[in-house]
Amino acid sequence: MKIYRAYKFRLYPTEEQRILIHKTFGCSRFVYNYYLNYQKENGVQKSFDLCKDLKELKNKHEYLKEVDSCSLRYSIFDLEDGFNNIFAKRNGYPRFKSKVSRQSFL
Numbered sequence: 001m002k003i004y005r006a007y008k009f010r011l012y013p014t015e016e017q018r019i020l021i022h023k024t025f026g027c028s029r030f031v032y033n034y035y036l037n038y039q040k041e042n043g044v045q046k047s048f049d050l051c052k053d054l055k056e057l058k059n060k061h062e063y064l065k066e067v068d069s070c071s072l073r074y075s076i077f078d079l080e081d082g083f084n085n086i087f088a089k090r091n092g093y094p095r096f097k098s099k100v101s102r103q104s105f106l
Contacts (some may be wrong), residue, residue, distance in 0.1 A: 024067045025103045028075040031057070031064070033096045035079055047080040 013021060034057065035050050051073055058064045064072065082094035 020067070023063075024071050026099075027064050027067045028071050029097045029099070029103075030061075031072045032075040032079055035076055036094055036096060039079075039083070044083050047076045050076050050079075 031054070038050075039045060054069075054072060054076065079094060082091065085091040086093060
């Protein structure tokens with residue numbers, strides 16, 4: 001018999017860390033919504049192609065360079081998972097994310 005344990009941790013970030021976390025949430029949401037709109041207009045593409053385009057998007061929007069690039073890439077992968085769920089008939093079309101929706105880091 002296996003015993004599973006769960007641990008909960010509460011973080012108390014400094015003000016500087018809190019600002020960086022909120023910037024990461026905002027930039028990840030922006031990238032997700034940007035590429036969702038892009039795919040609505042141009043058709044569905046693989047995340048590999050979109051990740052290559054992310055570098056150009058960072059040059060166009062300088063504030064995207066302030067946050068971790070892995071978070072931005074993972075928002076593209078989350079979008080691809082949303083489209084894969086459509087094709088597997090598990091969910092409907094992905095929706096745009098807003099500030100009031102659930103926010104998670106990586």
